[in-house]
Amino acid sequence: MIRLFLVAALVAATPAFSPLLAQDEPLRGPRKIDPRWHALTHARLIPSPGALVEDATIVLRDGVIVSVETGGEAPAGARVWDCSGLTVHAGFVEMYAGVEAPLPDATGLGGYWQSEKVVPQRSALDGERLTDSEVESLRGAGFTAAAIAPSDGVLGGSSAVVALGAGEGDVAAATPEVIEDGVYQTLAFRRASWGSEGSLAYPNSEMGAIALIRQALMDADHHAACLAVDATEVAGHEPPQPNEALDALRRGGAPFLFNASSELQLLRAARLADEFNRPVMVLGTGTEFRRLDAVLAAGLPLVLPVNYPEAPDVSTSMAADAHSLRDLATWEHAPSNARRLVDGGATVALTSAKLDDRGDFMAGVREAIERGLDPVEALRALTVTPARLLGVDDRLGKVEPGRLAHLVVRTADPFAEDSEIRDVWVAGRRFEIEAAPAPTHEGDYAFRLETEGGPIEGTLRLKSSSSAEVLVGEDSFELDDLKVGPQHMHFHLEAEALAPEGVFSGTGLFEGEAIHGSLVGPDGAMMRWSATRTGDVPDEEDEEDDGEADGDDRSSGEDVESDGEAEEPEASLEDGPLPLPFGAHGLTAYPDAETVMIRNATVWTAADAGIVEGAVIVVQGGKIRYVGPEALAPVPGGARIIDAQGGHVTPGLIDCHSHTGISGGVNETGRRVTSEVRIGDVINPDDINFYRQLAGGLTAANLLHGSANAIGGQNAVIKLRWGASHPEDMKAEGAMPGIKFALGENPKRVAAGTDRSDEYPQTRMGVAALIEDRLVAGREYRESLERYAALSEWERARTMPPRRDLELEALGEIVAGERWIHCHSYRQDEILMLARLAQAFGFKIGTFQHVLEGYKVAEEIAEAAVGASTFSDWWAYKFEVVDAIPHNATLMSDVGVNVSINSDSSEHARRLNTEAAKAVKYGRMERAEGIKLVTLNPAIQLGIGDQTGSIEVGKDADLAIWSGDPLSYQSRCVSTFVDGRELFSLEADAAGRAAAEAERQRIIQKLLKKGSKPKMSRGSWGRRGGGERLADRDLARFRDELEDLWRSGADPTLSRPGVCGCFDVLYEMAATRAGSR
């Protein structure tokens, strides 16, 4: 609507005031008219990035650029602004400025959808807009328009582009504020805050937020489909209900702006964009360079902040130790982020968002330019690109006739160090940012003083506003107490030539190039003097001419650093590939699959061959090509020969229960059934524990949701592909989809910890009933889909389609045998319950996890489940595990259960070989069987038993080489291969440690040389990014909880098996206590 009006205004050249703009209140007194007709003349104009027009005349009328000409004349009637010596460019466009917007009325159309975090029907225009000080700070940085957006929510509502300054001043009518409404929908993986909505609000994990978004988008499609059916045939079904929230998410609407709080979140948002084929832009974090290739491959438009981290404190060696190489190097590389992304071909806009102080914005952009960002690209990223991304590039972003009159007038090129903004023009109105400095009067003046004895002539040298001297012949006199104002000067003078004693008091009045003044002598007699400017004060010495503004922004780079600190750009630093994961032990390139022959080893095949001494393994193309005697071994050309020197080789170890490398919460505790959430959405390949576990021979793991819910989230089976580019690359191909269930104390405790007395389940009876109900629901859901699919096309056009329900979809897969349950369980009664339930439904359970009383019902487990995955010897940490025995693995195995031993701990996962040895110790299990507990058996339990888990020809080359017997404490892992790639070796580890230490010291030295003071204060990481802050009282309580735990010796970094991650335990403790109080 508004857009149409603007075009009409242009064509018709209507009078100044829009008839469509409402006036808030009736006029009081006469109108105050602003003709809004201006001409900026003699400007040095940058009409678009990379272009330049000297001596331009820009005519603005009624908020629109009417003409842009070289030379040219101001039309009669326009107010003329002489821009000689000034540079003009298009106003910057801010892509994200968060505002508070009220939640829509819960009783309105459609109400809230599932959660008050999903309010796409809300608009940024519903609320209070930007504060005056925010608008001023934006204009001060050169922004003339901004997309304002609701600052909370998961699907938080729509954004509008507004002019920065509409409504200010006292003219008779406001200029149009809204340039375009509904430019994007905000999207963020925000979690429900603790406490404020009850500690168990949904979603309180990142994977929960992702599931919520997926369901909402599916519901939007479903809603549209229902409306389509209703349009075809009204009869035969109940009417679809109006729903503003889902309407707001319809296809073909605005794109999404995803507010990322990490570069990994960006990649997750990109997956959503792919899945739903929806356009997504990303408000980044400034750390995208840490996953550069994957970010570039995602191809999403990026809105980048310049919130570089503060210089890490390295003032003492202890303080320096606290910073990881990852943090130090992030500090060092952050200013290169934009340059790397632009060079990589990304669409980049720059934003002042995520800065603590917007006043730091231009310095941040300049730093990016110093680090190689082309200033033309920087200007593009602030004008043309954001305008295009916001769909307003026909109105903003360039200085061309027909566009809105959004201009910046400044003293030099936009990113030159000394470039100051004079004025910002918003919608054809001028906002003065910084007035031109008053003219100075410095210079040499020929003066003449009329004395009684005749005129005295000489030179008045005004050196500054407080320093001047008078030169008469060979003599010179300093003027004392000099004050030079814009128009007047005052001074005192003691000059023996004029009077032996006493002080003369002088004044002067500047008139153009001349000064006219008086001088009153000690005797009170007044003399007149006058002076005429003859030129500049001559240089006294060889002054450096760095004070000159030469307008060359490319040279400005060196000026940013103060003298003596100018740094040589470090070519290697800027151009080299960055390690993945970023930080110590990262790889600059993911290795190719090697051709390797391992000889002189004892091979634990975990297959029928058992333990074979002196066997040879040949690996090629990521697969095992040969296992057997050396004499018969093929030796492929170029093979690297590894002499194991009498060591042992086992299959890579596999952990059937891990919580390593999961971002944003291991548990989604916002609901009791969360089969819709997926660990696979939140894999964190940067977790250093993956590397540590590789160092213990681990090559694959089952990443599981926590045990807070009777029915938890979907698992992700991964390989430890340390250094892979994308989190998706971690996923093990061909693994059986799985899901976490949990019985017993944990789900009971979490439900009891909510503030609802009717929360379910609070007993093992309730757990059983809840699971049965949801499995039935899943089955019936699937049946409803099948019934619908069987309809003819004609019938389908007239039948309301079933809603796709992510929770039920996963449950239906379980019943259909397409998804294996990995069930946290302890007591024999609950194990038997689930076994019987599965048998009644006719599906096989994947594994019973922990299953510490599994030895009591081993026959039933063998029958109902693929396997059992237990701890070696943990017990007594909860009441339900008082009957745990370390003989469990062996006893179950002796009754025919496929048994694995897992870690449930990032620490235990580093030594599963000796955990397996405990089964040999306590149950006297055969050694060759013992190794299967952590290799083949878990592989089978995860559905990858035909690919990995044993050393057999054709299987993946996932191998661990040990210095000796893998079941002995004396051995250590020497080398670990994943898919035929050596991702850990003792030699590489030593080299990596040395390199990391050298790199740390290099950066620390750099910091020490710089001095510990940060150059400027900037935004801090994550504070404004994504998740919300905890409420204070929860913080206090939580801090105490942690404190107690910590004091008593538990290190929060040390997760404990059996309780699914230390922080989750704390969470559950907090939740429980909140409930009991």
Add this chain to the structure above:
Amino acid sequence: MSTSIQLRLAALVVLAAPTLAQDLTPSAAAQDGPVLLRGATIHTVSGDVIEGGDLLFEDGVIQAVSAERLDAGEARVFELEGRHVFPGFVLATSTLGLVEVDSVDMTIDTSEGGSINPEVYAAVAVNPDSWHLPVTRRNGVLVAGVFPQGGLVPGRVSTIQLDGWSWEDLALDRHAGLAINWPAERSARFRRWSGGGDDAGDRTKRQIAELDALFDAAAAYVAAKDADPTVPTDLRFEAMRPILAGEDPVFLSITTRKQAEAALPWCAERGLRVAIAGGRDALEFADLLVRHDVPVAITSTHRLPHRRDLSYATTYELPAKLEAAGVRWCLTMGARDSSNARNLCYEAAAAVPHGLTPAQALRSVTLSSAEFLGIEDHVGSLDKGKHATLFVADGDPFELGTKIEHAFVQGRKISLTDKQTALDAKYREKYRQRGTLKRD
């Protein structure tokens, strides 16, 4: 006063019921005659390993350790050719007997209310029928320090042996020293994660001031009470007498160098004896430990490195590095949850592939731990005059395949069965009856 050793040799009726869980079976009978362990490899720890040696003990005390064949006399003889004899492992810090089930509050007796509780001591609350004791000793852990937890001064530490009818039987030393959780700055990570809180430095200063006030008040009380016995009695300060006198140590829980820099001069100034538990960063304050001649009990090798850049093997490498630095150290486990105390020897073993010798590893969980607890005159090595608190194994106890065959506590031959072995037997029998046991 600090060492009240119970050596009671009352004759007790033997009720042998080896298949029952130990928590339901009686403790071992007192040694009723001399015992000779013959022809074993004797790991004295204090001295050389003796191949094919004899070890004789009577009345709970080792009478002789010899490379030569000893006269059996009336002794009961165990022919132990090919077997190995070790002193019982000593777990320096634990909550054995104070915690039954970690998640059930009513089974936990570790933390008295308030922050400063020198009047409480651990031994009095150790449950002799705890499930944990037989499970732990089955792997050779026969002696332990028991540490109250929580607050600034949790209470007094006791040392126990893992066999006895009552807590009095169990106690080797009821008052072994005073536990102090030395004030720690919260880590930056902790502060960031928990959203700040009061300034770390101020908090630390305040807590050190609390400790100052406690020790000053205690000293003033002692002087007053000694000068005038009518001064009312204060149990807290009475408990601190041997601490103030430097007879019993303070056991400081210390992680970082910053803590050590504050604590060790503080203790030196007050003339206190010191031992340190925790010691995560002990290598960084090894110079302080050596200069002040303070022993440190390292909590666990099976921990994750606490910083991203540290070597994956940091915790495994620490013991060998401390050894090289000349620090008096022993290895222990986190005291909060002692259900895994049986893995003590594996924690020590984990340092062996990273530079520690097996002999050094063995000392770290025997004699060095005994020295840490101040009971090295009685346990920790196989020497004449020490308790016959030892075990016999068929090999290197650090190896997971090794079986412990016999164990003695003060000469009493203890049962090596427990609830867990009983449950194993019970359910093995179930499947045997049903014919579903594929391997027996």
